[in-house]
Amino acid sequence: MSKYFIGIDLGGTNTKIGIVSDKGEIIDKGTIITWDFPIPHLFKEELKRVIKDISQKNKIEISSIGGIGIGAPNVNMYTCSIESPPNLPWKDGINLKEGLEDIALVSATNDANAAAIGEKLFGCAKSLTDFIVVTLGTGIGGGIFCDSKLFSGKYGFAGEIGHIVVEQGGRSCNCGRKGCIEKYCSAGGIVKTALELIEKNNSPGSKAGMLAGECQPEGIKSISTNLKNYNPNTLTAKIIAEAAYKGDSVAIETFDITAKYLASFSNDLLNIFSLEAIIFTGGVSQSGEILFKHLEKYFKEEMLDIYKNKNIKLLRSSLEQQDAAIVGAASLVM
């Protein structure tokens, strides 16, 4: 039996490739900037190059690799192809099996499902039976475990929780709806919130900004922000988080708004599923206390009475470098 497997976490910004042991440990990994390879063929060539590179570096024979598991948004698990993906560069889709099969058996699932499998097998969900892993990255997705089984629904698309509306008539989403949680709490959503706050602060009395009045914390009066010095096109959620830790008031308010939406959304999920925990993973979940301290507070404030003595948990991925999706993807072929 093979001891090593490849796990690929294909994301809207980065694609992470890891060699994973049969114990769920990541031996080594590499990263590709997804949008640097807008031609499917060249993207797959680059994947192969990275796989060979990290294998060689760790003295692992390519022929000894037991399989390649891929977690990717909107992937069809039967064909391993992604058709018209909203957050990815390949307009005409991409088939991930063709080409990569030269190396080893290929299997794929939704990126959030991969993360959920990773958390269940090797992460902080080991002892949990009912939980949701929420991926907070370029987009937002959900991997749902009910009674220790991955839940995929009648058509296999369950967990498209990024497209739950949290703000009626709010920001337009690629999916066609308005006000989806993805437009508020993904990396891009956070940037949008900050830019709206800057614009609003720049034009007092104007009606700029689409944020509902109720979502803005009171008492923030001093408008001192360095964020407006950034190019709106290069501003990131990470930069905003760093600014918040340095006391930037717009950045702090941005994360307060983000935490409120995420807390409301988390209570929606709790009330629907009656679950034990929600586990956050992905880039945005690495923002730390600036997000989670307020998230916990708002989550408890809004919680139904029936759950108040149940110790419902909001967790952050316990897997090193938040690589649940890599480990979960690899476990598809273990």
Add this chain to the structure above:
Amino acid sequence: MSKYFIGIDLGGTNTKIGIVSDKGEIIDKGTIITWDFPIPHLFKEELKRVIKDISQKNKIEISSIGGIGIGAPNVNMYTCSIESPPNLPWKDGINLKEGLEDIALVSATNDANAAAIGEKLFGCAKSLTDFIVVTLGTGIGGGIFCDSKLFSGKYGFAGEIGHIVVEQGGRSCNCGRKGCIEKYCSAGGIVKTALELIEKNNSPGSKAGMLAGECQPEGIKSISTNLKNYNPNTLTAKIIAEAAYKGDSVAIETFDITAKYLASFSNDLLNIFSLEAIIFTGGVSQSGEILFKHLEKYFKEEMLDIYKNKNIKLLRSSLEQQDAAIVGAASLVM
């Protein structure tokens, strides 16, 4: 084996009691106005009186009744008791087993679960494996079937979908949250919408009403309504529906707003569960085309592309008099 069972649908307005055959047919039924009996003991005496009454009328011996199944909001299925129910008269709770057990075996479940079981066994969900029954009454609840099994979650409270927020910072709900779907699309929510529209129309230019601007259809200019002649305390969703069919503009707008919220909510459920159908039951679902025509339209407009060729259905309970909850409750003891 018994041929007859009692099914009780305990609701925030009416409590319906039916004798149900082993084929799921309601032989006869009676109704109690729930709030007429604020003392638990007297409510149970009245239940017993109705059970005896309809049994006698149909020449069914009490001793031949196989059991009493109860569907009720917030009921603990293990103890058959309801503790501090938000929409019911018994502040200190009620135990439904004590007293009724004199007649026959008693079993209870959440009212929405009872309705879902009824639809699955005898109604329009017979051939479905993945669906949600949404009860639209005094409150809003959900009975969820996944892969042909009732889904109850880790703590048994799954399906509290009335407490999903559809309007951030919106109307205050008994549950402690703001903007729950229950405050917009339940019977009381519909009345509230109509009253807000009347108030808004009475005071042009005022900021009365908490409805988001985006939710109001454009082009309604003539403000001719008979609804303002009603006492706000006695106005009901049924009266508003009747007014809408007669062309009352405020009533029509009220149902348009209701349909928009319900469509958005239905797409949330679809995106989370990847289901085949949503089945509506309860008093509000009897509003007919004034609600469902627009609901269908808005639902399709907002639907994710992946579902557009899947014929996802919005159904109305096919059980006579929308009595899925009675039949479902009875089936608990069959």
